[in-house]
Amino acid sequence: MPESPSSEVRKKLETLRNRFQDKTIGEIEGLVASIFSASQHQETIDELVAAYQLLHRLAGSAGTLGFTQLGEQARTLELAIKPLADQVTEGIEKHHIQLQLKELLAGGFDKDLIGLRSFLGVADPVSTGWHKPTPVESDNQFVLLILDPDQQHGHLVSQGLALYGYEVRSLSSAEQWTDSMDDVDLVMIRDTLLQDEGASWLPRLHKLPVICFSEAHDFATRYRLARLNVDACIDGALDIPALADQVEQLLAEGVATLSGKVMIVDDDRELLEHYRVVLTSGGMQVRAFDDPSRLLSELAEFRPDILLMDVQMGQYDGPILARMLRFQAEWLSLPIIFFSSEANRDLQLDVLARGGDDFVTKPVSDEFLLRTARIRCFRARQLDKLVSLDSLTGLLKHALAKTELNREHARCTRSGHSSVVAMLDLDHFKQVNDSYGHGVGDMVIKALSNLLRHRLRNTDIIGRYGGEEFVVVLPECSLEKAVEVLEALNQDFARLVFNGGSEEFAVTFSAGVAALNDYETGEEAIDAADRALYQRKRAGRNGVTVATAEHS
Ligand SMILES: Nc1nc2c(ncn2[C@@H]2O[C@H](COP(=O)(O)OP(=O)(O)OP(=O)(O)O)[C@@H](O)[C@H]2O)c(=O)[nH]1
Numbered sequence: 001m002p003e004s005p006s007s008e009v010r011k012k013l014e015t016l017r018n019r020f021q022d023k024t025i026g027e028i029e030g031l032v033a034s035i036f037s038a039s040q041h042q043e044t045i046d047e048l049v050a051a052y053q054l055l056h057r058l059a060g061s062a063g064t065l066g067f068t069q070l071g072e073q074a075r076t077l078e079l080a081i082k083p084l085a086d087q088v089t090e091g092i093e094k095h096h097i098q099l100q101l102k103e104l105l106a107g108g109f110d111k112d113l114i115g116l117r118s119f120l121g122v123a124d125p126v127s128t129g130w131h132k133p134t135p136v137e138s139d140n141q142f143v144l145l146i147l148d149p150d151q152q153h154g155h156l157v158s159q160g161l162a163l164y165g166y167e168v169r170s171l172s173s174a175e176q177w178t179d180s181m182d183d184v185d186l187v188m189i190r191d192t193l194l195q196d197e198g199a200s201w202l203p204r205l206h207k208l209p210v211i212c213f214s215e216a217h218d219f220a221t222r223y224r225l226a227r228l229n230v231d232a233c234i235d236g237a238l239d240i241p242a243l244a245d246q247v248e249q250l251l252a253e254g255v256a257t258l259s260g261k262v263m264i265v266d267d268d269r270e271l272l273e274h275y276r277v278v279l280t281s282g283g284m285q286v287r288a289f290d291d292p293s294r295l296l297s298e299l300a301e302f303r304p305d306i307l308l309m310d311v312q313m314g315q316y317d318g319p320i321l322a323r324m325l326r327f328q329a330e331w332l333s334l335p336i337i338f339f340s341s342e343a344n345r346d347l348q349l350d351v352l353a354r355g356g357d358d359f360v361t362k363p364v365s366d367e368f369l370l371r372t373a374r375i376r377c378f379r380a381r382q383l384d385k386l387v388s389l390d391s392l393t394g395l396l397k398h399a400l401a402k403t404e405l406n407r408e409h410a411r412c413t414r415s416g417h418s419s420v421v422a423m424l425d426l427d428h429f430k431q432v433n434d435s436y437g438h439g440v441g442d443m444v445i446k447a448l449s450n451l452l453r454h455r456l457r458n459t460d461i462i463g464r465y466g467g468e469e470f471v472v473v474l475p476e477c478s479l480e481k482a483v484e485v486l487e488a489l490n491q492d493f494a495r496l497v498f499n500g501g502s503e504e505f506a507v508t509f510s511a512g513v514a515a516l517n518d519y520e521t522g523e524e525a526i527d528a529a530d531r532a533l534y535q536r537k538r539a540g541r542n543g544v545t546v547a548t549a550e551h552s
Contacts, residue, residue, distance in 0.1 A: 010126050013128070025117065031054055031113070034048075039105055049088050052084075057341070058078075059362075061362065062363065073115075141165070142166050144186050144187075145169050145188070146158060146168060148170070148188070148193075149172050151172050154170040160243070163240075166247070185209075191213065191215075210228075210229055210232075211230070213235070241499075260305045260373060260378065262304055263287045263298065265310065265318075265321075266290060284373060287304065306376045307336045307337070309337070335357045335358070335376055337357060338351055394453075395462050396464070398463065404461045404473065405516075409525065412476075413516075419477060420478075420482035420513060421525050423530050424472065425509060426509050427508045428541070429467075429468040429507070440501075443498065445464075449470070451492065455485075455489055456485070472486075483544055486544045490508070490543060494507075510536040511536065512529045512534070513532060514532060514546070
């Protein structure tokens with residue numbers, strides 16, 4: 001039988017533990033020998049510094065690798081020996097330090113030191129409860145589940161959302177929701193189904209984004225729904241574009257948190273490997289290395305969302321590296337999070353003041369590591385989007401869309417494949433704004449962008465070119481195929497019903513299409529698509545017109 005992903009992760013974590021155990025046995029033996037030797041021979045008193053450093057490292061790493069008791073005991077010993085190690089560094093007279101060491105050992109430190117090794121036999125159980133298998137990336141095909149006793153409402157919601165390219169399943173009772181439906185990405189549920197808080201299926205909601213159909217607006221009901229993990233409430237009145245927008249937002253958050261890119265630098269190889277296993281199995285892309293001098297080249301190549309770094313790595317100091325990174329404008333906003341065994345808040349603040357963004361105190365649990373990394377990646381991506389994506393639609397802004405278009409133009413002329421550019425413009429949009437208000441007009445713009453995002457491929461480029469004008473680039477696509485896709489979109493968009501307050505209405509769009517390869521530059525192709533779009537407008541709107549190529 002093939003192994004489950006969780007048991008594979010468990011095996012990897014266990015292997016790392018065993019490696020850590022083997023290595024640490026020898027290290028503890030050396031530690032005990034050097035401390036006793038320092039108590040006997042003044043000339044080896046300097047070894048107290050290395051002994052302190054080892055205890056400090058163990059205090060941070062042992063817990064993370066599953067030896068909590070060893071970590072705690074190492075922390076106690078570390079704190080006891082620190083004043084002596086500090087005196088060695090300050091050059092205090094060796095005889096004086098030796099006397100204090102003898103006193104320390106006689107006071108019970110000797111037994112604790114010898115007993116340290118026994119804690120290597122006390123490991124925490126390996127838990128992979130945090131691990132969820134990485135979802136397989138489908139081509140924008142999300143599965144939505146509707147749980148609604150009002151079957152007619154469920155059916156209309158299904159039909160409406162299917163237009164956006166979602167796979168929608170509809171059940172009239174939650175009991176029909178079986179374990180076999182574990183590919184669901186989002187649930188929409190009628191509030192009456194959430195009345196039985198002891199229902200056996202309820203825990204499934206905790207793992208998914210949840211939208212509740214509810215007409216209740218009172219505080220107590222809303223609070224109860226929020227406590228049951230509901231993310232959004234929509235009234236039962238059917239407003240498919242508004243619902244699709246909510247679905248889109250919740251799904252986008254989930255995808256962003258799953259797919260972050262994390263770079264980790266730590267000179268402790270077992271820890272580094274442990275972090276890598278945890279984050280990779282949590283669905284993140286990870287680049288981990290133990291040599292800080294590779295930092296700049298690895299950053300330039302991998303371009304992470306966040307950087308996790310140890311504070312002290314051999315000859316390199318993490319906060320100094322952070323400050324060095326900030327010399328380059330491109331890394332100014334890169335979130336840098338430090339791992340540290342340092343519990344002293346003043347020292348932590350000092351590190352933050354020197355270019356770090358946050359602190360994670362070692363030992364760090366696997367779940368905490370994964371959640372911190374996910375949240376940080378999500379925030380970093382949100383900020384990045386603010387800069388490059390249009391705030392209303394989440395599509396590329398004008399300038400970036402043009403850059404991508406030119407890139408595809410260069411790519412298709414070089415490789416010879418055919419690609420297409422299309423310009424889309426909403427018809428009589430001024431009337432929509434004038435009749436129903438700017439807010440409703442915005443919803444129409446969002447509806448078209450959501451439709452485009454869901455029905456086109458991940459590799460297609462979609463931008464908001466102007467107010468109610470969009471640009472779409474379809475790489476590796478023939479002109480005929482592009483026309484077919486756009487005509488289908490055109491028909492489905494026209495079937496969307498918008499809620500204009502007192503009345504419902506529909507909107508259409510016009511499109512002009514041009515083959516990128518037929519033009520010398522991306523700019524010329526887009527002008528041709530634009531001319532075709534205006535031919536379409538003159539010919540009565542609501543349809544797709546192909547540009548006549550001038551350089552075929
Ligand atoms: N609600 C909303 N309206 C916008 C936005 N950007 C542009 N518009 C409006 O879109 C309308 C575009 O109107 P026109 O260029 O006259 O074109 P039209 O009414 O769509 O007519 P045709 O394109 O000829 O079919 C204007 O009323 C703009 O104010 C936006 O972000 N939100």
